[in-house]
Amino acid sequence: MDFEILKQQIEDAAKKAFLEMYEKHSREQVYSFALYSDEGAMTVCPAANTLKMLEAADEDDALYYKYEPAEWAYEMEGADDEFNAICSLLRAELDQHCEDDEWFEDFQARLYSVCVEVLEKLKNEDFFRQITGQDIFLIFTVSDYEFEKQDLKNIIVRLNDNEYKSEYLEWMDTWGN
Template structure:
């Protein structure tokens, strides 16, 4: 698989997904965007959340709902066709190497890196803030998978130069110790 082409496809899909969400839900005050995958490296999906959704979150779990993409209002919404095509490509590639664990580990790592690099590129280009006029919390996550604490801190730090970063890292200290 050509990961440079894949990265371009993920970038195009991420931009389209965010623009769709902003067009449809901008009045709800979008504050976050994520790309996420699964432990089997079969998917890449977007997620978006809004401050309006957070108004209904349980106060005791407010930070969890604020920062956990699996709990966000618009999970797997936006650029559905593009992300479905990406997922089909991933599954096709995985099927070719069904029993090769060493190959899979490299593939998984490259996929995750592609997603993080796309988000970092969009952040550095001010893609999100140019659209919303606000800072946006960015994260890459993987369902059914936990990053090492330092790896997660590095992801959050590389993707966020805003108040969200500090709040996330402080919150992380409450459950990562």
Template sequence: MDFEILKQQIEDAAKKAFLEVYEKHGAEGIYSFALYSDEGAMTVCPAANTLKAMENTDDEDALYYKYEPAEWTYEMEGANEEFDEICTQLRAELTKHDDDGHWFEGFQMKLYSTCIEVLEKLKKENFFTKITGKDIFLIFTVSDYEFEKEELKDLIVRLNDNEYKTEYLNWMAAWGN
């Protein structure tokens, strides 16, 4: 699989997804955007959330709902055809290497790093800020998988130069306490 081509496809799909969600729900105060995959490296999907969606969140769990893409209102919304095509390509590539665990580990890590690189590139280009006029919380996550704490911390710092970074890191510091 040519990861440079895949990276461009993910970038194009991410931009389209965000623009579609913003067009439909921008008045709700979009504050976040994520790309996420699964542990089997078969998918890449977008997610976004809004301040309006957070209005009725229980205070005790507010930060979880604010920062966990699986709980966001606009999960898997936007650029549906583009993301479906990406997922089809991923599954086809995985099928070719069905019984090769060593190959899979490298493929999985390359897919995850590619998604993170796309988000970082969009952040550096101020893609989200140019559209919304404000900072957006960015994250990459994997369903049914937990990053090591330091790896997650590095990811948050890498993708966010805003108040969300500080709030997230403070929330992380409280985990397990």
């Protein structure tokens, strides 16, 4: 698989998805955007959340609802055809190598890395700020999978130069306490 081509496809799809979500939900104050995959590296999907959705969150779990894409209002919404094509491409590649664990681990790591790189590129280009006029919380996550704590911290620091970063890192410090 040519990961540079995949990276461009994911970037184009992410931009389109965010634009579509923002167009539909800007009145709800979109504050976050994520790309996420699964442990089997078969999918890449977008997610976004809004401040309006957070109003309904239980105060005790407010940070969880604020920062956990699995709980966000808009999952797998936007650039449907583009993300479906990406997922089909990933599954086809996986089908060709289904018995090779070493190949899979490299493939999975490269896919996850590409997703983080795409979000970082969009952040560095001020893509989200140009559309919303404000900072957006960015994250890459994987369903049914836990990153090592330091790896997750690195992702958060890499993708966020804003107040969300410090709040998320402070919240992380409470985990397991």
